[in-house]
Amino acid sequence: MSKHPVFRHVIAFLLAFVFPLVAVFVWWGGFREVEITSGTAGPYTYAYMEQRGDYSKLPDLASTVAGHLTMQNIPAGLPITVLYSNPDVVDVGQRLGRTGFLLPPGVRVKYPLLQDSLPARSVVIARIQAGSLLAPSKAYAALDHYQQARGQGIRMPTVELYRAPDTPTQMGVLTVEMPNP
Numbered sequence: 327m328s329k330h331p332v333f334r335h336v337i338a339f340l341l342a343f344v345f346p347l348v349a350v351f352v353w354w355g356g357f358r359e360v361e362i363t364s365g366t367a368g369p370y371t372y373a374y375m376e377q378r379g380d381y382s383k384l385p386d387l388a389s390t391v392a393g394h395l396t397m398q399n400i401p402a403g404l405p406i407t408v409l410y411s412n413p414d415v416v417d418v419g420q421r422l423g424r425t426g427f428l429l430p431p432g433v434r435v436k437y438p439l440l441q442d443s444l445p446a447r448s449v450v451i452a453r454i455q456a457g458s459l460l461a462p463s464k465a466y467a468a469l470d471h472y473q474q475a476r477g478q479g480i481r482m483p484t485v486e487l488y489r490a491p492d493t494p495t496q497m498g499v500l501t502v503e504m505p506n507p
Contacts, residue, residue: 375440376440
């Protein structure tokens with residue numbers, strides 16, 4: 327008879343805490359597989375700002391870029407991030423990255439924004455539909471596993487493109503492009 331109340335507490339705990347957390351993890355794409363392919367990507371022209379330091383601060387910088395594009399009456403395309411430093415080998419304070427948005431053809435940005443282009447190039451592509459906070463770790467882990475199986479590590483720079491979802495109930499798609507020798 328004494329086991330019955332404990333069982334009820336366990337069920338209540340599972341229903342109140344564990345199942346909702348698992349449901350959110352599933353919804354965010356936590357169990358989704360990363361698709362790895364090879365192909366050609368680009369060309370891209372993008373407006374950006376550059377940062378040396380912690381990559382976790384790049385989303386804030388992207389908001390700043392978006393604000394400057396709005397002030398210049400330039401429509402922002404897909405968000406793009408170019409990471410030049412491998413976090414496994416470069417100290418956090420020395421990491422170099424760019425963040426910004428793809429630009430329509432023929433558009434020129436003004437200071438403080440910078441503009442660059444990436445040519446069409448051969449890449450290994452990691453793609454996952456997941457929440458924007460979860461997707462990068464899954465994509466890079468899959469790329470690392472893919473490269474380790476070939477006796478190599480992740481090659482930089484990587485290019486990240488994030489396509490936002492069409493509805494609030496969906497997750498966006500992150501694409502990470504790594505140079506293919």
